[in-house]
Amino acid sequence: MSTGLTESATVGDVLRNANFSIYFTTAFVSNSGTFMQGVGVPFVMYELTKSNTWVGASVFAVMIPSLLMGPIVGTLADRRERKLILLWSSVVQLVAATALWLLAINDALTPWRIIGCLIVAGFGAGFQNATAHALVPLLVPHDQLMPAIRLNSVNFNVARVIGPVAGSLVLSEWGYRSTFALNALSFVVVIAGLLIVRPRQVVYSDAHEPWLRAFRTSIDYVMARRSMRQLMVFSFMLSAFGASVWQLTAGLVAEDYHADESGIGFLIAAFGVGASVCGFVLLARGDRFRRSRMTLTGVTGYGLGAIIAVSTGHIEVGLLGFAVMGAAHSLGGVASTSTLQTQVTEGLRGRVLALFIMSSFVGIPLGSIAGGRLGDLFGLRPTLGGYGIALGLYAVYAIVRLDRLKLFDNS
Numbered sequence: 001m002s003t004g005l006t007e008s009a010t011v012g013d014v015l016r017n018a019n020f021s022i023y024f025t026t027a028f029v030s031n032s033g034t035f036m037q038g039v040g041v042p043f044v045m046y047e048l049t050k051s052n053t054w055v056g057a058s059v060f061a062v063m064i065p066s067l068l069m070g071p072i073v074g075t076l077a078d079r080r081e082r083k084l085i086l087l088w089s090s091v092v093q094l095v096a097a098t099a100l101w102l103l104a105i106n107d108a109l110t111p112w113r114i115i116g117c118l119i120v121a122g123f124g125a126g127f128q129n130a131t132a133h134a135l136v137p138l139l140v141p142h143d144q145l146m147p148a149i150r151l152n153s154v155n156f157n158v159a160r161v162i163g164p165v166a167g168s169l170v171l172s173e174w175g176y177r178s179t180f181a182l183n184a185l186s187f188v189v190v191i192a193g194l195l196i197v198r199p200r201q202v203v204y205s206d207a208h209e210p211w212l213r214a215f216r217t218s219i220d221y222v223m224a225r226r227s228m229r230q231l232m233v234f235s236f237m238l239s240a241f242g243a244s245v246w247q248l249t250a251g252l253v254a255e256d257y258h259a260d261e262s263g264i265g266f267l268i269a270a271f272g273v274g275a276s277v278c279g280f281v282l283l284a285r286g287d288r289f290r291r292s293r294m295t296l297t298g299v300t301g302y303g304l305g306a307i308i309a310v311s312t313g314h315i316e317v318g319l320l321g322f323a324v325m326g327a328a329h330s331l332g333g334v335a336s337t338s339t340l341q342t343q344v345t346e347g348l349r350g351r352v353l354a355l356f357i358m359s360s361f362v363g364i365p366l367g368s369i370a371g372g373r374l375g376d377l378f379g380l381r382p383t384l385g386g387y388g389i390a391l392g393l394y395a396v397y398a399i400v401r402l403d404r405l406k407l408f409d410n411s
Helices: 011-015 018-049 052-077 082-105 111-138 142-173 176-196 211-223 226-243 245-257 262-288 291-309 315-343 346-378 380-401 403-409
Strands: none
Touching (some): 011 142, 018 082, 018 262, 052 082, 052 211, 142 262, 211 226, 226 291, 226 346, 245 380, 315 403, 380 403
């Protein structure tokens, strides 16, 4: 079966590209640091408040600033040097991570101070997300784009394993303060890498068009294309009812699995293991699968994994459920990102990628804070089980009403 794009390059060809390899390696370090801190923040927030709503609010604090920056960042990525944007975004996140660490070592953390640091980090991440995706096509020749996209996805998902496992060990041995320190250090590494890489130069769009009008152009572009509209809805659903589940692991571990803090890292790591194994399969065989089937399998698997994870109070079953969700996340993420990258025109790449990421950044915080609140009222297990059922119903809708998402196979 074909993805709709002929591939002549291999993963080895992409990795022999010095610019991509440097970016790939340093981004992996930074992603691992972010996931390491992602173990520490929910732990300390839950310890301070004993509230799933506050844990959900910490996710909200990171995602919403990134969402608000979408219209600016998408246009900026189509007008200015993407490498420079990433450098400044990393500097802002370094400042936020360092502030969080300094507050922690001085025993000055409060829920609102954590939220404040996360908001600053969220603004920095807002400049990073769409721009990082838009930079990849400038680091490799066109015939290497598809394997580069899959490598970029595997990079993120392997970091999702290494970061939480390392974060769990660091949390157990040296405490949450060390997870914050190592995350700050990881931004130093990625800044150094960005200073070295030399992306291909492109001619950017006219900078005289008003910024909001330029972003409206991307909205019109998406609304005029059925496959793009379906992509945005898919991204929202997978984020609101899928990715938000593992944001609530701290409460799930404490209230339902009755495990210690290391359980947070192990659950997130199980998610990463599933995502990584699936990612490596896609690296080797991804050109044989239709993106529409990968997408449908991903959303169905996400719902099934969520239901498995909360079907019992045993963390061992939870690990299996999170691994299934991880594999589903990798399938859906690679398929949807590949679809967008191969269907969007270069002049609008940054803005359309920003819209795509905004659809995710609306879903994750809404799903997290709603799930946290519902979890406080009714319990996390029935709440997250309901999320799994919602994804299953969406999969049925996509099969019956959206022609099995076959438009995703076009290029």
